[in-house]
Amino acid sequence: MLLRLVYGAGLLFAGVGHFRNEKGFVSIMPSFIPFKRFFVQVTGVIEIAYGVMLLTGKGVHLVRKTLPAFLYAVLPANVNMAVNPKPINGKRLPSWLLWTRLPLQWGLVSLAKRLK
Template sequence: MKYVLRLLYGGGLLFAGVGHFRNEKGFVSIMPSFIPFKRFFVQVTGIIEVLYGLMLLTGKGVDIVRKTLPGFLYAVLPANVNMAVNPQPINGKKLPAWALWTRLPLQWVLIALAKRLK
């Protein structure tokens, strides 16, 4: 089961990380106004997610991911809150409010699961 969790998490992070570059404008638009250098942070978080995803999928560096991923997920939480409070279209599509608000408690589940990666 832990192997499956690691593969699912790795695939999800890799997919999300690539999304930062395929839809950079969308990710920039969800960032809170108080964060400077939005494009830079979107690119950095995209690189981190790609690296985490590859590490989990290959099984190399899983300990590093398990120790640092919760902090990363806390760091990106303001963008998720901002997206729920100030919804912006992504790729021209407006996400339903229920999905944006459901994402917030899901973040805590992802943090808890990150601590269990092996």
């Protein structure tokens, strides 16, 4: 249950961030992705929905089954952010943090499959 709550809070926080810092999220998307603002908003809504489902305990099975695919879908933006770092909210994140974050994505996928 603790994993579900922590994961839910993290997703809710990240999803809200998509709207509070839309420009920052748009800037990290790879150039080959069209309609960047649309996809930032859609992924923000999905993260908020996942977060609410996990925090309320409703729809956890759906999140457990679909969250790994969602995490794989957003991976290109994370890779692009590491390869082409840009300031977020006027701050440049350390390169080591951007690169370390990539293997952590696999851990998030693994944990997503364990949500109950």
